[in-house]
Amino acid sequence: MSIDIPETNFPRVVIVGGGFGGIQLAKNLKNKEVQVLMIDKHNYHTFQPLLYQVATGGLEPDSIAFPLRKVFKHQKNFVFRVANVEKVHPTEKYLETSIGEIPYDYLVIATGSTTNFFGNTEIESNSMPMKSIPEALNLRSLILQSFEEALLRDSINEQEALMNFVIVGGGPTGVETAGALAELKSHVLPNDYPDLDLRRMQINLVESAPRLLSSMSPQASKQAESFLKEMGVNVRTNDLVVSYNGTTVELKSGRKLETTNLIWSAGVKGSVIEGINPEVLVRGNRIKTDSYNRVSGYENIFAIGDVAAMITEETPNGHPGVAQVAIQQGKLLSKNIINLINNRELKAFSYLDLGSMATVGRNKAVVDLPFIRFQGIFAWFVWMFLHLLFLVGFRNKLVVLVNWIWNYFSYDRGTRLIIRPYRKNKDVMDEERNLVHAKL
Amino acid sequence: MSIDIPETNFPRVVIVGGGFGGIQLAKNLKNKEVQVLMIDKHNYHTFQPLLYQVATGGLEPDSIAFPLRKVFKHQKNFVFRVANVEKVHPTEKYLETSIGEIPYDYLVIATGSTTNFFGNTEIESNSMPMKSIPEALNLRSLILQSFEEALLRDSINEQEALMNFVIVGGGPTGVETAGALAELKSHVLPNDYPDLDLRRMQINLVESAPRLLSSMSPQASKQAESFLKEMGVNVRTNDLVVSYNGTTVELKSGRKLETTNLIWSAGVKGSVIEGINPEVLVRGNRIKTDSYNRVSGYENIFAIGDVAAMITEETPNGHPGVAQVAIQQGKLLSKNIINLINNRELKAFSYLDLGSMATVGRNKAVVDLPFIRFQGIFAWFVWMFLHLLFLVGFRNKLVVLVNWIWNYFSYDRGTRLIIRPYRKNKDVMDEERNLVHAKL
Secondary structure, three states, X not given: OEOOOOOOOOOEEEEEOOOHHHHHHHHHOOOOOOEEEEEEXXXXXXXXXXXXXXXXXXXXXXXXXXXXXXXXXXXXXXXXEEOOEEEEEOOOOEEEEOOEEEEOOEEEEOOOEEEOOOOOHHHHHHOEOOOOHHHHHHHHHHHHHHHHHHOOOOOHHHHHXXXXXXXXXXXXXXXXXHHHHHHHHHHHHHHHOOOOOHHHOXXXXXXXXXXXXXXXXXXXXXXXXXXXXXXXXXXXXXXXXXXXXXXXXXXOOOOEEEOOEEEEOOOEEEOOOOOOOHHHEEHHHEEEEOOOOEEOOOOOEEEOHHHEEEOOOOOOOOOOOOHHHHHHHHHHHHHHHHHHHOOOOOOOOOOOOOOEEEEEEOOEEEEEOOOOEEEEHHHHHHHHHHHHHHOOOHHHHHHHHHHHHXXXXXXXXXXXXXXXXXXXXXXXXHHHHHOOOOOO | OEOOOOOOOOOEEXXXXXXXXXXXXXXXXXXXXXXXXXXXXXXXXXXXXXXXXXHOOOOOHHHOEEEHHHHOOOOOOEEEEEOOEEXXXXXXXXXXXXXXXXXXXXXEEOOOEEEOOOOOHXXXXXXXXXOOHHHHHHHHHHHHHHHHHHOOOOOHHHXXXXXXXXXXXXXXXXXXXXXXXXXXXXXXXXXXXXXXXXXXXXXXXXXXXXXXXXXXXXXXXXXXXXXXXXXXXXEEOOOOEXXXXXXXXXXXXOOEEEOOEEEEOOOEEEOOOOOOOHHHXXXXXXXXXOOOOEEOOOOOEEEOHHHEEEOOOOOOOOOOOOHHHHHHHHHHHHHHHHHHHOOOOOOOOOOOOOOEEEEEEOOEEEEEOOOOEEEEHHHHHHHHHHHHHHOOOHHHHHHHHHHHHHHHHHOOOXXXXXXXOOOOOHHHHHHHHHOOOOOO
């Protein structure tokens, strides 16, 4: 049965996902002769680049989340529904969702990506991913619970396992999380746990490639590694995690690390909707599109952002999974959908790489811009400025800024709260990960 | 087996509960010749007076919670453990807890109060209490989920039940929650849900006494009621809830209200520790103490704050369950414990009533001070000023202030996020309510 949606004479564009790409697309369709229907499993947009600060007690979750309805408060052609999309029926042009059937004229898949455990279910059930706010909150709870628990253990080995953190994946998220943990270790935790010898806390960052931040310049990688080492992080490049049973990490090099805290940021895969022809899926479970973001083999289905792999001669592997790609694709697609409706020619996408950056700690960041690369305190200010700029909502910008200023001068992380204790219980976790629309 | 606690030659004062009373007591024992061991089931202090603003999307939960370890950062004689206290053994002078046995020389029960459903299990399993941060977050989720759900219903009756709010209990929490919901109705929800007719949203406040805020002056009650009526709240005094099955509220007057949202703030009861002689429990499950806060029949066990009923000739029912009583009792008890240790005479408690207040909405509050009573915009500023003053932590004060200024000028409530959907599932709720120390 179809759900109840305001009637319209215009074609309906259904956007699945309220991330960077989905929001940009919907905004640029304002005042156009289409009905925009956005579906997301949450009622808010998540600013993923700052999830690691939520996990490490530096920011409250509410300041990096923004209600999706509020983004489009004054957009008359916009409709929003919280729902889980279960399947697409391309021939009949409708979506099967947790709230009913939703017919579309144009479908845009902007579902982003989810953590990739590369099929290792043992790691999946024992490690902490960090791709959503509930996951970041679970990690925040786990970090604090580990220290509370360490206080109760007599065995030095057990204490050390509880105070040992292994972060897998040396991309921006891994580097930023390792740096944030190192700051907790030096400035915050010794005050909180005077009974524990914090020198025994270890932070390990494991990366399979020969260098961290492999998508950035070698100069940035080198500087990030040296920042992290300065801060006491054990950087283990050229190595990878083979297994993790909840207490022992086995690395390919043969080394074993005893830890109860494995943070998994080693990769992502596209969040594909069932019903899309599996033959158009490429490496990383991304959906192959043409240069108009149109999914191969479909006339009226598009994919943008992380979930899309626009495979052309210049980009044989698609574009990197970063916010800028999603934003730029969303912007162009809004024009192309209107072009399509009016039988005008479509414009091919061309990515304008604005650069990339990562922060390691106070006064420490690395920035690669198209014509210049720099590291250190100025890079750190640029990083903060740009993150504030892209954060959605003025209230959020203000609260984040207040927190950053506070954290900087106090050397503190104010939100080290165990609001909902984390339980290593796969069933509960699964429920939380998948639960979308709680029926009353 | 006893837990591992730093050794000491001083007497050990164990404080159960990090609320207003427990914190004040522990602070005032700084640099005294005792070891202070605080136990709480959370690792943070909750500023309960602002929970209703978390529930209604006005504040982030993290800004009304404060890490307990941080409160006592530089207090050398202070030890903290997260634990659930299961039983006290007064003869053997130790506590049985979720983390092991904890011996004490002096025990202070500062466990506060919990929601009182007066034995009605049907109401307990179907209604929303609001005494903790997880409960306030559940309520926030429920409010938003109700509107998302209303969008999906065809039946006007079902829509109205989802948009009908019944608040039981006309004390400060009930009044403040009703006012906050009325502001959501007039300023926020119509923008978020243009498809819903918000005029059909109802807010009912049920109070069994003849007037709201019965602990305040008749003048304050009258003004609060007239503020609420102005804002569109249906005030139903002299009435009480007989039953609630999840969809229909039956009132004693015979009236029936259809609602899926029943907020229960009708009463509290003391959170007593098992093992205390049941004969010392008085009305409201409070522990009877003498005028030194010593529990009747025990030499070295004390109770302060909400859980204590200091029964004397002047206070035949004990003191009101407000923060000021807990703070003042904590302050005096710190002196009396030292007096006791040094065989000096104890000082009897005498409550200095500083007044009480409640806020209804923007520019609308009622304040009763010992020598003056006033209502309106000035009262509202006094209310905000004093709440900021008593809020623990400078960062929290700053973030709350930023939010209040933002909310005032934007007429907005920024944190209307469904981070963890609420499920009306007694088992899950029970787990969340009681879960304290998640084992890894």
